[in-house]
Amino acid sequence: MRILQIIDSLEAGGAERMAVNYANALAKEIEFSGLVATRKEGALLNQLEDTVSYLFLNRKGAFDLTALSKLRKFVVENTIEVVHAHSTSFFLAFLLKITYPKIKLIWHDHYGDSEYLSSRPSFSLKLTLPFFIGIIAVNQQLKLWAEQKMHFKNVIYLPNFPAEDDKVLEQTILLGIPEKRIVSLANLRAQKDHLLLIEVAQKIKNSHPEWTFHLVGKDFDDDYSKKIKELIIEFNLENTVIVYGSKPDIKNILEQSTIGILTSKSEGLPVALLEYGLCQKPVVVTQVGEIPLLIRDGVNGFLVAQGEIQLFYNSLVKLIENNSIREDFGRALQDTIATKYSKNTVLQQYSNWIETRIK
The missing domain is CATH 3.40.50.2000 (Glycogen Phosphorylase B;)
Structure with a gap:
């Protein structure tokens, strides 16, 4: 063929x-x-x-x-x-x-x-x-x-x-403290709802100030992007939420990360979620699109209704505070990917x- x-x-x-x-x-x-x-x-x-x-x-x-x-x-x-x-x-x-x-x-x-x-x-x-x-x-x-x-x-x-990106040069170095990094692989588009992420990050800064958020995805330099950056400054999150733009070395980035999140309003089956699972990352994700068919809440990740800031924060705190849950979720999600995707x-x-x- x-x-x-x-x-x-x-x-x-x-x-x-x-x-x-x-x-x-x-x-x-x-x-x-x-x-x-x-x-x-x-x-x-x-x-x-x-x-x-x-x-x-x-x-x-x-x-x-x-x-x-x-x-x-x-x-x-x-x-x-x-x-x-x-x-x-x-x-x-x-x-x-x-x-x-x-x-x-x-x-x-x-x-x-x-x-x-x-x-x-x-x-x-x-x-x-x-x-x-x-x-x-x-x-x-x-x-x-x-x-x-x-x-x-x-x-x-x-x-x-998902697919391995072994050909890609490891060039991105994430800021923040190792083992305390939360990554979001999502282009800066309104559909991905980074505004919810900012709200959650503000709460995490108050309760767990050493943890940081790392936004990896294309920056279109539009009104939505400007709004995100304005809120980061307004909430004094410059050292908590870091915007990297589009990066090719995703596997390298995930190896430096501790938790993967998606705050989307709408999705199909996000490739980012598959990449989280491939790299054994525990996740907190919104209950949209095909995601609930992949994530079983409390088994291989946490599912949160779209727009629920407090519930998203609560789920993230559970992962932050419990290393054994993080390890169990990461292994379980990787197994799910290997079996079905x-x-x-x-x-x-x-x-x-x-x-x-x-x-």
Whole structure:
């Protein structure tokens, strides 16, 4: 089989990580595995295996004919059978199909605001999805949406899976005291609700002042980002909450961390949570999206209703004050990841599903 992943950028986001994870994993399993970044490169480029064929289009607009021509040439020269389009790259895949009808398309829906699907724009999807042979949804809500709203039959739910980033240079050094660091792997977007995190951090500073919060994720330098930084100053949290921006060496960062958290208002199945589990980190996370299917409250982590500042704080304090619970949760979460969300398990389902689609 010869499969090409398409993603709009290689910055450190969940969909981008999964595009790289699929390309890398498939390179060991199939005849040809490639990846095309359409608009921007980024830190994840360094995580791409040498065995993955790579192309950057530098696409400037929706109807960039130069980029489309370059993509078509790459597909033809490498006799690609299946184009696996991630997130918003579906439109370029559709244009490719128009110019090269023999190609087969699948779309990977990573939509993060799955709590608010009723307001999701769908016109362009309704126009283009009839040209696709299948849809991969990262959670059950997205699968139902594709079936019921898009009236699409060939939809499969495949969970995200974590992957080691051993190729990445260990360069990030976290501030704060070792064994007293709380990490949040989340881009600075309103969906991730860092404002709740700030409220919790203020409480932790008062009760456990030696513990620090480490925010790792893309900083868009927008109003939301400015609000976070203003609150850090307003609450005198400059030495408690540290913002790092996007970083490629996630495994290295997690090895320096003690507890992983997610304060999101909405999620699919966050790759960050899988990475926490892969590195045996105990977690406190909000009860949104697919997270409750992964986290069993009090068994392999703490689940907190979205927006509950006091309950989130209480759960975090339990981990801070009890090392044995931290160790038990970390091991249990790692076991859960290995059993249900391993690369091999997901890839087997993926390969079987694609083979039935392209026959």
